[in-house]
Amino acid sequence: MSALGAGLEVLAPGPLTTVQDRGRAGAFRYGVGVAGAADRAALALANRLVANPPERAGLEVLLGGLEVRAEGPLVVAVTGAPVPVTVDGRPAPHASVLVLGAGQVLQLGQAPTGLRAYVAVRGGVAVEPVLGSRSRDTLAGLGPDPLAAGDRLPVGPAPAGRPRLRTAPVAGPATGTVAVGVVPGPRHDWFTDPGVLFTGTWTVTPASDRVGLRLERPDGQPGLRRRREEELPSEGVAVGSLQVPPSGQPVLFGPDHPVTGGYPVVGVVRDADVDRLAQVRPGQSLRFRPVPAPEVPAP
Template sequence: MIVIEESGPLATVQDLGRPGWFDSGVGPAGAADRGALRLANRLVGNPEDYAGIEVLLGGLALRAEDTVLVAVTGAPAPATVDGTPVGHAGVICLAAGQRLRLGFTRTGLRSYLGIRGGVDIAPVLGSRSYDTLSGIGPAPLRAGTEILAGPPPPDWPNIDQAPQRRPPAPLEIRALLGPRDDWFTDPAALFAGHWTVSQDIDRVGARLDRTDGPPLRRTTSAELPTEGVALGSVQVPPSGQPVVFLADHPITGGYPVVAVVLDADVDLMAQARPGERIRFRRARTA
């Protein structure tokens, strides 16, 4: 068992989500940076879809009540065990009574804690993920929360540390135009110049401010009927500030979607911090 002593700005249990419930008004949720969660699980020998802990910016502190293997991936929050620094994206063995503490990351936004055996908590609609938009799933972690690990898989690899790529600056995000690019006088303006991630960012989406380049202008002031929206959709409200939808995005929306971020780049977008510059690159195919 693991006991949470400090939770930081936000710490939630996440797996790879609960797809298949759009017709009931429930989005998939799941880890915002899916690749980072998959890596954390691989490091501790779990199947990639096991539940772990998503930590916003850092600040998580926990105590192991039993011997447990963990790994920290995603945003490189400095980690210590009983005050001794330990490596990022490596396997950490916590003995009973030892404390793991994550400092605050200077790059990236979300770190992931993989636990050998995964987080053992009752699934809701087939997933252990917390959805910040609907409130479905286990509540955000707080001081005193007890985390049980599930039974360990039979085999696990001996991995010391796994390399993680460092994204370029400014961050380059590939996107396909459509489905509502015809609602804009020049939809290609999305790919001109740079955007800046605003302070208005959470697991639902990231709002962008124009840094340089032409604005996104609509061809009409008419209202768009509500329609389904996908993960990575770049929705443009009347303000002209695009919102890139992330893991807890609504399943429908009433503003036109000028483009959709390639699935392979959604994880990069999930790690973008307020104030970070973004440049969209036009993709021809998914």
């Protein structure tokens, strides 16, 4: 513990703030999912800004409202949803390198668009790892608990090198209807008309979370109807899978999805669009379009 640097004291956690990194790769054999940051690109950018290796853990902040005090000199960056950022009440830039002195308070306001902001601190949030990751898996209950006022977050030793970027211009999260590429299958043949997935729009419901986006049809448009009535044996599912329960309203699996599922998967969102879905709010609409499966290199 002597190698750890100054930490962060949590003054206010906001609606939900969790520690996240790149997730638990290789833990499926234990029946444990990957978890990790919902918007992987946003966390990676925050780590790059503070010159961290990409595997260092940061904070995933739902909507905003986080308030933390630096226990010593720290370098931080805030990315993802464009939350207003202040240091000791003074406005600070988004997606930029911020230097905090001992006792200074970093505060995130409410995001006007998008859903999740990310805070990286040089050295990384150094809570104890579980199965090789510091991520909170909200479905399995693994990893550090969501932040609460009064928590102290240790920070790891600063890596070699210094930040090379002062700020990173980034596009804001999509508003309105979001277009998403989907690879059909593997169980599209279980539906009378799997093409219904690609007609009209689907609305994200308030029941959505890190486990998945729960979707419904607006204005009574038809859902997906099964061709087969028998039960499907449980099989592995991946992040981005569109699993369809008997209601015909899909669940689009997020980072904390279950490892297996017994409902048919009509399609899988392409990896390039997964991060964008992390910033979609309840009430927004998705429009799916079919894309070909990526080519798998020959062994």
